[in-house]
Amino acid sequence: MLQRLPREVLLTAEGERLRCVVSDAFRCMDTVIGEIRQERISAPMEMICAPSFAMRWLMPRMGDFFLRPNLLLHDDSAWSGAPALIEWRTWLEHAGVDLPDLHLGQRFNVSQLAVGSAMTGQGIAMGRNCTC
Template sequence: MLSSSMMVWLRSFDAAARHGNFTRAAAELCVSQGAISQQVKSLENALRRPLFIRGPRSLTLTPEGERLYAVARDAFRALDATLIQLRRTEDRHDVSLSCSPSFAMGWLIPKLNNFFRQHATIHLKIHGEFHGLDRSRLVREGLDAAVRYDLGRYTDLEARKFLDEWLLPVASPEFIKEHPELISPSDLRPEWLLHDSSPWEGASEFEEWEYWLEQVGVSSPDLASGRHFNLSQLAQAGAVNGQGVAMGRAALVLDDLMSGRLVDLFGICVPSGAGYFFVTEGSVQGPLASVEAWLCGEAKAYLDIVKRVLPYLR
């Protein structure tokens, strides 16, 4: 039964079962939601039995679907692992690293000269993106590893935290001068707030502001009236240009604080629930291990600096 059509149907079924949703499966495989739905339907017709119970917003595997998914999942993982081994050679020195744009531009890129001085034979390629990750996506796009700011909860990948993060509201000196009434967190107005609406995959639209306000004991105002961006760096740029108060991440705003472009409003840093993770398919070795070790070393050096700039860190 393993015709070319059946293999396509099984790949669509595997993605839909993993995500519990046709839309997210379609995004992973770069096809339309309708195509995924039709391919799964074709598989069900070929097997003459349903594989999903279709709800209004989610999919639930039937017992037969559970049985098939368990086998398909293991088979595709085995194929992926074998393809990876065949594609790589021991003398390869290219490393492709997926990295969220804000972290890449605000923290990583300024430090890359150090990396290339220490590892002249490693060709490190940076891919700026913030898409969700799973094993099949790393393999499909030829990525060796990724750096993500999130909670580190991956079901089929290894995620090792190399850098903690702290949250602190920041604004420009001009904005502070225009709003002398802004003295304590309770003085914040919703319309002043600048939001990174997608700080990590699965986070809520107001995740970081809500978390920080809760930690400092201030009730959350109507946050929807603030300004919204899809990158932390964009919200930070808005703050530099006097457009409001951004929830700064220490790793990204440190240079702006040191230069005076931004001001730490209240002297209150809260440890973030998220951190920076080095994400791979499994254990690392060779050039990839060198990249991870370098990141850990740079993170340690950065922490020494941030503790001097923000000595009150808790």
């Protein structure tokens, strides 16, 4: 797919074909994301993709798409048998905060996605390890 030359790397014919298809796919996704933003859908939306794609490409480009009054980001991969949202429930209870709409925040199946989303300003994530 790539041809290495002494001072540059060029796409082969196959690489150029793939670049065109991938570029079109990303443009289509960008268009649809823009349309969804305009529609202001209030129903839950589920996005399924590879975690590496979500972390490296998708989440940094989501901007304020997910910003809502409830900015808590949930990691749905809690330990086996744990009640839903146990980390947030425990933390909020100790902080003396009552948050009836706790379930409305974004949900992720990988904790790094929740933390990565928080790092791009999309909310507050509950981490399991110190990031100091």
